[in-house]
Amino acid sequence: xxxxxxxxxxxxxxxxxxxxxxxxxxxxxxxxxxxxxxxxxxxxxxxxxxxxxxxxxxxxxxxxxxxxxxxxxxxxxxxxxxxxxxxxxxxxxxxxxxxxxxxxxxxxxxxxxxxxxxxxxxxxxxxxxxxxxxxxxxxxxxxxxxxxxxxxxxxxxxxxxxxxxxxxxxxxxxxxxxxxxxxxxxxxxxxxxxxxxxxxxxxxxxxxxxxxxxxxxxxxxxxxxxxxxxxxxxxxxxxxxxxxxxxxxxxxxxxxxxxxxxxxxxxxxxxxxxxxxxxxxxxxxxxxxxxxxxxxxxxxxxxxxxxxxxxxxxxxxxxxxxxxxxxxxxxxxxxxx
Numbered sequence: 001x002x003x004x005x006x007x008x009x010x011x012x013x014x015x016x017x018x019x020x021x022x023x024x025x026x027x028x029x030x031x032x033x034x035x036x037x038x039x040x041x042x043x044x045x046x047x048x049x050x051x052x053x054x055x056x057x058x059x060x061x062x063x064x065x066x067x068x069x070x071x072x073x074x075x076x077x078x079x080x081x082x083x084x085x086x087x088x089x090x091x092x093x094x095x096x097x098x099x100x101x102x103x104x105x106x107x108x109x110x111x112x113x114x115x116x117x118x119x120x121x122x123x124x125x126x127x128x129x130x131x132x133x134x135x136x137x138x139x140x141x142x143x144x145x146x147x148x149x150x151x152x153x154x155x156x157x158x159x160x161x162x163x164x165x166x167x168x169x170x171x172x173x174x175x176x177x178x179x180x181x182x183x184x185x186x187x188x189x190x191x192x193x194x195x196x197x198x199x200x201x202x203x204x205x206x207x208x209x210x211x212x213x214x215x216x217x218x219x220x221x222x223x224x225x226x227x228x229x230x231x232x233x234x235x236x237x238x239x240x241x242x243x244x245x246x247x248x249x250x251x252x253x254x255x256x257x258x259x260x261x262x263x264x265x266x267x268x269x270x271x272x273x274x275x276x277x278x279x280x281x282x283x284x285x286x287x288x289x290x291x292x293x294x295x296x297x298x299x300x301x302x303x304x305x306x307x308x309x310x311x312x313x314x315x316x317x318x319x320x321x322x323x324x325x326x327x328x329x330x331x332x333x334x335x336x337x
Contacts, residue, residue, distance in 0.1 A: 030068070030183055031183065031186050031187075032067075032186055032187055032190045032191045032192070032195075033050070035050055035051065036050060036190055036191070036192065036195045037190065040199070040256055043256060043257060043260050044257055044260070046253055046257070049192075049196065049249055049252060049253060049256075050192065050195075052064045052065065052192070054246065054249055054250070054253075057242075058242060058243030058245060058246060059072060059075075061079075061243070061245055061246060061249070062075040062076055062078075062079045062243075062245055063075050064192075065078075065079055065191075065192040065193055065196070065245070066078050066079065066191075066192070066193070067174065067187040067191060069177075070174075070177065074173055074174075074176075074177075077169075077173050078169070078170055078173055078174075078193055079193060079244075079245040080244065080245075081166055081169040081170065081193070082166070082193055082196065082197050082244075082245060082248050083162055083166060083197040083200065083201060083248075084131060084136065084244075084247075084248055084251075085197065085200040085201045085204045085251070085252075085255070086136075086137045086138060086204055086230075086234055086251055086255075087136045087137060087138060088138055088154070088155050088158050088162070088201070088204070089138040089151045089154035089155040089158065131238065131244040131247055131248075132238050132239065132241075132247070133238070134231075134234070134235030134238055134239065135235075136234075136238070137231055137234055138151050138154075138155065139151070139227050139231060142227070144220060145212070145215040145216070145220060145223070148208065148211055148212055148215060148223065149212055151208060152205065152208040152209065152212060155201070155204065155205055155208060156205060159201055159205070162197070162201065163194065163197065163198055163201075166193070166194055166197055167188045167189060167194060170187070170188040170191075170193060170194070171184065171185075171188050174187065174188065196248075196249070196252050199252070199256070200248070200251070200252040200255055200256075203252075203255035203256055203258070203259040204255055206255075206259045207230065207255065207258065207259070207263060210262075210263045211223050211226060211227065214226065226263070229265065230254075230258075233254055234251055234254070237250035237251055237254065298311050300313065300314065300318055300321045300322075301313050301318075301321040301322055301324065301325040302321075302322050302325065303325045303329070305325055305328060305329075313325070
């Protein structure tokens with residue numbers, strides 16, 4: 001087996017995607033970049049993941065995410081095994097969409113066998129383009145909070161198995177290189193491909209937990225607005241991507257940045273605030289001063305925030321009281337109160 005020396009960070013650039021290495025060691029550091037063990041510092045940079053630019057063609061991106069010194073075909077094999085995390089779990093919309101993780105992996109291997117001459121030259125003409133389908137998401141069939149909780153349970157259950165399968169596929173591919181086993185293990189467990197799939201799944205679970213929390217503390221219609229927002233974003237990412245790996249990386253960026261921002265989006269918050277204001281001001285459609293689900297809508301602030309007790313903004317004008325109530329509702333919608 002080839003024995004690669006372990007290079008220090010000063011020996012080579014982690015940002016380089018050039019894999020024209022010598023026979024003694026790859027041009028990039030032999031072990032995966034140490035940055036992959038920590039937080040993705042490219043947060044809020046929609047065109048980067050762990051410093052790797054996404055503004056490249058499919059062949060270049062696959063090379064950047066794969067271990068150094070592997071062929072273009074091997075890079076394709078490895079990146080095709082990456083997990084489409086938002087398609088995990090959920091109910092199939094019809095019998096033809098019953099796909100589990102093992103089937104997805106098998107499909108990817110079939111795609112590899114169908115690589116055309118154009119693909120070898122760097123052009124994408126894949127036989128199976130199901131990854132472009134905007135309906136590929138785990139929310140299919142989720143109609144209520146119980147369904148959302150089931151989806152969360154399913155994705156959590158798949159987490160470890162999916163990662164193990166991904167590592168096994170990479171091991172099988174890299175064993176053909178005859179590398180030292182320690183280097184092979186390091187890339188399979190801590191390289192870009194496994195790291196992005198693992199973090200993507202973790203952030204997807206974080207999103208599902210957030211949605212369950214929203215559903216438990218407010219209305220299902222608010223949850224549905226958020227689900228529709230994310231599904232639309234994922235669909236747009238798929239439609240604008242030329243390669244499967246590009247789509248997966250784009251979805252990873254969406255989940256990464258969403259998790260960091262606690263899933264707060266300006267366009268969504270405006271809708272949520274408006275709906276919550278309707279709920280606490282009019283309830284079932286009553287007017288200020290009328291009974292609404294057993295509570296009286298306050299004629300001063302126009303809400304039922306304080307129940308049947310005196311208005312907490314009694315010392316303000318009616319307009320000031322209504323504005324103060326709106327500020328509280330906005331904070332509630334953002335989860336800040």
